[in-house]
Amino acid sequence: GAGVSQSPSNKVTEKGKDVELRCDPISGHTALYWYRQSLGQGLEFLIYFQGNSAPDKSGLPSDRFSAERTGGSVSTLTIQRTQQEDSAVYLCASSSPTGVDTQYFGPGTRLTVL
Amino acid sequence: SQQGEEDPQALSIQEGENATMNCSYKTSINNLQWYRQNSGRGLVHLILIRSNEREKHSGRLRVTLDTSKKSSSLLITASRAADTASYFCATVRRGGNTDKLIFGTGTRLQVFP
Numbered sequence: 534g535a536g537v538s539q540s541p542s543n544k545v546t547e548k549g550k551d552v553e554l555r556c557d558p559i560s561g562h563t564a565l566y567w568y569r570q571s572l573g574q575g576l577e578f579l580i581y582f583q584g585n586s587a588p589d590k591s592g593l594p595s596d597r598f599s600a601e602r603t604g605g606s607v608s609t610l611t612i613q614r615t616q617q618e619d620s621a622v623y624l625c626a627s628s629s630p631t632g633v634d635t636q637y638f639g640p641g642t643r644l645t646v647l
Numbered sequence: 648s649q650q651g652e653e654d655p656q657a658l659s660i661q662e663g664e665n666a667t668m669n670c671s672y673k674t675s676i677n678n679l680q681w682y683r684q685n686s687g688r689g690l691v692h693l694i695l696i697r698s699n700e701r702e703k704h705s706g707r708l709r710v711t712l713d714t715s716k717k718s719s720s721l722l723i724t725a726s727r728a729a730d731t732a733s734y735f736c737a738t739v740r741r742g743g744n745t746d747k748l749i750f751g752t753g754t755r756l757q758v759f760p
Binding site for chain 1: 677678680682688689690691692695735739747748749750751752753
C-alpha cells in the first residue's frame with residue numbers, strides 16, 4: 534500500500550506567519566511521530582500520537598508548536614509566528630501496532646522561514 | 648543530548664570498498680536500528696538488532712552490537728555509488744506511553760564511482 538505522505542514538500546514563509554504541515558500515515562498505523570531535522574543534524578523528536586492516548590508533546594520546542602491528529606489518521610503540525618530558527622525539514626513517521634519499533638518515514642516538508 | 652553518536656561524521660570511499668560506521672549510545676536498550684537518508688529527506692529503515700543479538704546480516708549490510716561497550720557498527724560491503732547517503736543509528740527510549748526513537752547525528756557516506 535501507499536507509504537507515509539507529507540504535504541507540502543516545500544514551504545517558504547515569512548517570519549511571523551503561521552504554517553501548517555500535513556502528514557498522512559500508513560493506513561492501519563496507530564502510532565504517528567513528528568521529528569525536526571536542521572541542516573546537517575540528526576533528528577529531533579517533537580511529538581508522538583498513539584491511538585486514542587494523550588499525545589506525548591515533550592519534544593515540542595515552544596508553545597508556538599502544536600499538533601493534532603484527527604480521527605486517528607491524518608496529523609497536522611502547526612507552527613505559529615514562525616521564526617528563522619524554525620527552518621528545517623519536518624519529518625513524519627508512523628508505525629504499526631505490532632511493530633512499534635520500526636518507523637516508516639514520509640519524505641518530509643522542507644520549511645524555510647525568511 | 649544525543650542518545651546515539653555516530654562516527655565518523657563523514658566517510659568517503661571508492662566503489663567496491665567496504666564502509667564501516669560506528670554508533671555509541673548511553674542508556675540501556677531493547678534494540679538498535681540503522682536508518683538511511685538520501686538527500687536530507689525521508690529515512691528508510693535498514694536493519695534492527697535486538698539487545699540479545701550480537702550480529703545480524705541483511706544483504707550487503709552487517710550490523711554488530713556490543714552491549715557491554717554500548718556500541719554498534721554498520722558495515723556495507725562492496726559499496727556502490729548508490730549507497731551514497733547519510734546513515735543514522737537509533738535506539739528506542741521507552742517512557743510512559745511513548746516509544747521514542749532517539750537518533751544519532753549520522754554519518755555522511757560518499758561513494759565515488
